[in-house]
Amino acid sequence: MKNRRDPIKVGIGASFLSLMLILGGCGSNASEVATAPASTTDPNTQAASTTEAVTTQAEKLKVETSFYPMYEFARHVGGDLADVELLVPAGTEPHDWEPTPQDIAKIEEADLLIYNGAGMESWVDQVLDASANGDLVAVEASQGIDIMEGSEEEEHDHEHDEAATEEHDHDHEHEEEAGHAHSHDHGGLDPHVWLSPALAIEEVRSIEAAFVEKDPAHADQYKSNADAYIAELEKLDTEFKDGLSGTKRTDFVTQHTAFGYLAREYGLTQVPIAGLSPEQEPSAQEMAEIVEFAKEHDVKTIFFETLVSSKVAEAIASEIGAKTAVLNPLEGLTDEEIAAGEDYLSIMRANLKALQAALNE
Template sequence: MLSFKIRHLTVLSLALTLIAAGCNSNKTPSNAESAAPASSGSTEPTAAGTEVKAGKLDIKVSFYPMYEFTKNIAGDLADVETLIPAGVEPHDWEPTAQDMAEISAADMLVYNGAGMEGWAQQVIGSASGTPLIAVEASKGLNIMEGVEEEEEDHTGAEDDHAPEEGEHTDEEGGHTDEGHDHGGLDPHVWLAPSLAIKEVQTITAALSAASPENASTFKSNSDAYVAKLEQLDRDFKEGLKDTKRKDFITQHAAFGYLAKEYGLTQVPIAGLSPEQEPSAAQMAGIVEFAKAHDVKTIFFETLVSSSVADTVAREIGAKTAVLNPIEGLTDEDRSSNLDYLSIMRKNLEALKTALNE
């Protein structure tokens, strides 16, 4: 499967090569086009200090949280478009040749990194020679080891190893990631508001360097949004500090950063990928843990089937509830005008209810 994906991306990169010349002719030249090509972004954009153009920036973002953060910073000063369609599980998505051409023609690509977008480095490498600025929002954060399916023991012990900055990187400073297994890393940093703040600040710095004439507006917008995230962080700390229990069972191991930031223990049924299916022995282990700890709620998530969580809940006489990893918005979310902040507040209420049963 992995070799197929690599071949698939190779074909796409060849297609991009044929398209690149036409794409570049429509772009405003960058002052740094003769400098090093784009790689991973950080608090300094890939092409450090690059001024893209006056007026609106054309920004592509990988999936919903990156859209939310970038749009709140950029406001009306950029056209921000999400690559992964609404309702599609980001772990399953790969870019088409058209997607790659659009990325190459854009001024900036904002992606989470830490292995979330297994396609990112291939696509960015294929865009070499264009003025594309690639911004890895999680760059500089301590990225935790992921919980892989075969390594789960369901004892309630969370692997708190947080590698030092620079660990698990390739020679260019980018996170190594292949396929959809995240390279063994947990990319779900946006689910801890305190870390979402840092991602917002990284994106803000990149936008300000790309369009310095708008830097003061970007900073003002960013400060206003960060203030909302800081309040959300305070609400999580206050709401979860005195709960009756500290462990919660999830279908997908997406909440390790949230658990660590707020003194909780995530007990996942499956690993980092929501597609992983637990073995019979692992299912028996999670049922045993749930019974021993009198767990009354099993959490599942949007965008994937809840069948595994339903099975565990039936076995122990518990109920199920949503804990949303915010990897994309559902039709119901959009019709209810939900966003990152409101969904995170729903997550907080769900956790408070389950942890105080």
């Protein structure tokens, strides 16, 4: 059920990599390289001078990360000792993203590959199995976390929604069936652990362990870096606990089943329109049931997210006379968010404010 791998070193034949590089050699261009170096994608990271880069580049670990939260956590742990790059480019929804030959080449040259796991990165096993980089340390950041199956969040919702009506129960049973129908995208698992600040802390510790495994000489520095960032995550966790206690309601309607861990951590009820895949659109019957639930429970806000179409959320909101608002699953930053200096902490605080507003209407 947990379907995890231990942090591993891989060194198997490179036939898959060679084939991919040959196929990708023709017609490729710079726009296909789905990377975002820390020095260019994160506005909060000060660029080193050219002289410093020349003198320190060889000493730094080369770290590839799968999608935004992994990049954000890794760059805080690595600090000045690592060059951290993001594989999934800004504005790209990561669930169905696949690495290009250029991305595979970057992984092949890396010291560390950091990915979330729990089925989020469907490509990772094939890439690692084909890698000839015997020194690569790959870490599944969610290792050791109690991973929910795609339907477990609905079961949790039943336990916490004491005021639910029989119709509400029916809605959740239907959602549970839908979760099973669409959860194949993640192997039946819910990978969105990073949306709970408490679980994000565990992921940061797993990432710290990978840095130490690769570069034990700087273990104290990696621990110091991780401790500093975890202190910020602990503040965030406290803000969520305090901010979401005593709200008028505990249920919230989301377009994407991404907030099960957050709901479980803070005693809320997620009522998703679609399944684990953000591209999944509900059937007419599912839409009708969500509309019925929203009307019966006087839902005034329907949440959507930034990297996928909001048309389903807008249709339901229009039907019941509600408004829409963003609840960001932090699967990637948009160019606008990057330009504005947004990061994991700031967007999670924006999510908290959005939840507080909706739950106190």
